[in-house]
Amino acid sequence: MAQSGDGADKTAHLSGPGFGPAPGVALLSRNENPYGPSEKAVAAGCAATEQGAYYADRSLLYLVDMIAERNRIPREFVSVSAGSGEGLCAAAQSWTRDGGKIAAPTLFWDTTVRYAERQGAKIVTAPMKSDLGVDLDALEAVIDDNVSLVHITNPNNPTGMLLDPDELRAFIGRIEKRATVLVDEAYNELTDIPETASMVDLVRDGKNVIVSRTFSKIYGMAGLRVGYLMARADLTARIRSNIMSWISGPGLAAAIASYDDQEFLAESRARIIEGREMVIAAAQSHGLVCLPSQTNFAFVNVKGDANMFRDKMASERIYIRGAYQGLPNWSRVSMGRLEDLSRYIAALPKAIAAG
Numbered sequence: 131m132a133q134s135g136d137g138a139d140k141t142a143h144l145s146g147p148g149f150g151p152a153p154g155v156a157l158l159s160r161n162e163n164p165y166g167p168s169e170k171a172v173a174a175g176c177a178a179t180e181q182g183a184y185y186a187d188r189s190l191l192y193l194v195d196m197i198a199e200r201n202r203i204p205r206e207f208v209s210v211s212a213g214s215g216e217g218l219c220a221a222a223q224s225w226t227r228d229g230g231k232i233a234a235p236t237l238f239w240d241t242t243v244r245y246a247e248r249q250g251a252k253i254v255t256a257p258m259k260s261d262l263g264v265d266l267d268a269l270e271a272v273i274d275d276n277v278s279l280v281h282i283t284n285p286n287n288p289t290g291m292l293l294d295p296d297e298l299r300a301f302i303g304r305i306e307k308r309a310t311v312l313v314d315e316a317y318n319e320l321t322d323i324p325e326t327a328s329m330v331d332l333v334r335d336g337k338n339v340i341v342s343r344t345f346s347k348i349y350g351m352a353g354l355r356v357g358y359l360m361a362r363a364d365l366t367a368r369i370r371s372n373i374m375s376w377i378s379g380p381g382l383a384a385a386i387a388s389y390d391d392q393e394f395l396a397e398s399r400a401r402i403i404e405g406r407e408m409v410i411a412a413a414q415s416h417g418l419v420c421l422p423s424q425t426n427f428a429f430v431n432v433k434g435d436a437n438m439f440r441d442k443m444a445s446e447r448i449y450i451r452g453a454y455q456g457l458p459n460w461s462r463v464s465m466g467r468l469e470d471l472s473r474y475i476a477a478l479p480k481a482i483a484a485g
């Protein structure tokens with residue numbers, strides 16, 4: 131999905147009438163995970179396709195219960211949506227319908243907030259720290275009585291950086307009495323400290339907090355469209371009332387089959403981190419600065435013009451992101467297959483020269 135304000139994703143058309151990257155394309159622009167879906171997910175999804183004549187309501191409840199049990203929350207705290215994006219859109223829409231504003235850092239995955247903006251919602255943003263981290267003090271400073279929702283992506287996209295969990299918990303403790311705090315944890319499982327980094331314990335404690343997760347990233351199921359939000363029952367009721375889709379049976383089956391597949395998750399994570407280390411080491415060997423990523427992408431300062439850098443890569447059918455608004459020298463690259471990352475690395479000298 132595109133992120134507004136960045137060197138827009140121009141790769142969507144490249145796959146043609148099919149699924150996945152076209153032959154010869156290194157698709158490193160969308161933070162997809164090529165190591166999924168797991169074998170179990172594929173088998174379950176195929177079996178569910180054979181039962182595609184029937185609405186998949188039982189399996190939806192089954193997945194809700196799995197999520198509730200793992201997170202030690204009641205099932206009334208869970209809303210499943212077509213990717214976390216849909217649930218995030220539903221929350222943004224619901225929280226701003228009566229004129230409430232959304233507060234967020236300048237740099238984050240803003241697609242769903244922009245959706246609400248197109249329906250008339252007002253967004254207020256706070257500047258980033260000089261190291262491009264989320265500045266919680268600056269964010270607090272823009273929260274007035276009209277802000278109903280505070281949106282934080284942690285780890286953040288496109289920076290890949292993780293907030294200090296204690297600082298984020300303290301921030302939420304101060305804010306949640308005034309506004310709902312939404313923490314998008316799409317990349318949580320890829321961090322070094324998934325348990326500590328997650329704010330799901332605050333959901334469990336009944337705080338005014340929403341935590342969002344997805345099967346699109348570590349589970350490698352972006353095309354299958356399953357995500358979920360966790361929040362107190364009253365907040366979840368508001369989110370659910372704005373969710374429009376019914377999740378597809380194959381997506382649900384794949385999510386159920388892979389949710390607890392620890393072997394697959396460990397393998398997926400290990401390969402992504404291997405790729406990330408490889409890319410960051412290569413970029414650094416060319417004198418480029420990379421932010422400390424806790425995700426399946428790296429944010430690289432290419433020193434020159436990030437759009438020219440991106441276009442040079444694209445001329446070799448390696449697709450990455452160009453400049454973000456206000457950051458003309460930064461380019462994001464996703465951890466695709468290792469052979470595709472090797473192509474990115476091999477093309478670095480020419481792309482740097484072009485930038």
Ligand SMILES: Cc1ncc(COP(=O)(O)O)c(C=O)c1O
Pocket residue numbers: 131160161212213214215216239283286287314316317343344345346352355356357
């Ligand atoms: C931070 C973040 N949240 C949510 C999403 C959306 O994921 P999905 O709708 O596939 O769950 C993305 C996609 O790139 C993302 O980067």
